[in-house]
Amino acid sequence: SGSTGRPKGVAVSHRALANLVDGLALRHPGLTPEDRFLALTTLTFDTSLAELLVPLAVGASVHIGGGTLGLSGRDVDAYLTRHGITALQATPSRYRALLDSGWQGQGRPRLYSCGEAFPPDLAEPLAKRGQSVWNMYGPTETTVYSSVEEIHAETTRVTVGRPLSNTTLRVLDREGALVPVGCVGELCIGGDGVAEGYWNLPDLTAERFGPDPYDPGSRMFRTGDHARVLPDGRVEVLGRIDRQLKLRGYRIEPGEIEQVLLDAPGIAAAVVAVREDRLVAWTVPADRATPATPERLRERLRLRLPSYMIPDVLVTLDELPLTPAGKTDLLALTVPADEPADTAAPDAAATPHDLEELVARLFREVLALPEVGPDDDFFDLGGDSLRAMRLAGRIQAALGTDFDVELLFDYSTVRELAAGIARITAVEN
Secondary structure: OOOOOOOOOEEOOHHHHHHHHHHHHHHOOOOOOOOEEEEOOOOOOOOHHHHHHHHHHOOOEEEEOOOOHHHOHHHHHHHHHHHOOOEEEEOHHHHHHHHHOOOOOOOOOEEEEOOOOOOHHHHHHHHHHOOOEEEEEOOHHHOOOOEEEEEOOOOOOOOOEEEOOOEEEEEEOOOOOEOOOOOOEEEEEEEOOOOOEEOOOHHHHHHHEEEOOOOOOOEEEEEEEEEEEOOOOOEEEEEEOOOOEEEOOEEEOHHHHHHHHHHOOOEEEEEEEEEOOEEEEEEEEOOOOOOOOHHHHHHHHHHHOOHHHOOOEEEEOOOOOEOOOOOEOHHHOOOOOOOOOOOOOOOOOOOHHHHHHHHHHHHHHHHOOOOOOOOOEOOOOOOOHHHHHHHHHHHHHHHOOOOOOHHHHHOOEHHHHHHHHHHHHHHHO
């Protein structure tokens, strides 16, 4: 658990993990021995425990999606068909990237969404591709998942649903009293899934874990999430009390990124938030005549933060918008629209230089960088698997032909990738 380069270890008991497996395998949503579960999650992500252990507990099979399988929607479709996959799990960001790369949901498997807040606009496309769609919610500190909600095509108000077996969800005020239905408080989770605490961090453990005042002898965890209980008993999570975000499965503290930006010479103010699955930073220069370039700011961020905390987009403003109360108006912060990309395919006589220019331009667009050189490496510039999928889709659209994302892992600089595309195109022609 944690958003910085030094994550906090969470001590999870076998009993807590067994409760998770029992709740998901035998109760809700439930699996059968006939199921075939495609595991795409990295082992360093706690949700991998659910996709590896739950199917085995009921005698189902687990298919390990190795290599770059989860990077191409078409490859995933082919794998689903070939192996008769009946269920798979991914973050909303991963599902969005799969959709962007042509994924059709062959075989209509059950789809489990985890790791991030479920965006309502994904409900309809996922419902069309899945036999059913499930929004899974829970922090690492309560053993992966604590509640579940089924999502339908017409779902517009997404909640985290109701608790799993032997789990309680309570919304409390600052004094620890239950708040009325519909009122906002902090979501506190109790039951058998509550972890023992943070490894070798007794003070933080005492702050976040404690006795459950409504269940003597039990413990609960304070999630730090604002939430409210709806009249039908479902719980709606409204965001982090401390503004902590979740993006691509990582917990991110915007304040940490903002502080690094504010430490940079020439930055008077900074705000970080998520817009359309992208991490965005807005900055106000101390001297409007000489604002810091995005490239210089990114370089500074890379020296102090892990790659997943580097903003996708940097926006310079004359001043931050304020609410009537004088606080930064986060809702008023917008991202300039991308300039329409020229996606016309190069003609058959395109030179290596033409391809280099195309690849460099697409690198800049996907990584939101002002300049990219011929020997710059996609991954050194901040690229990751989801951005790789986005890049592959744009190359495919620009060239008017299929593009295998694995090529990017073999040839990751502009020059190498352009040469690789040229060789493959020559062979195909």
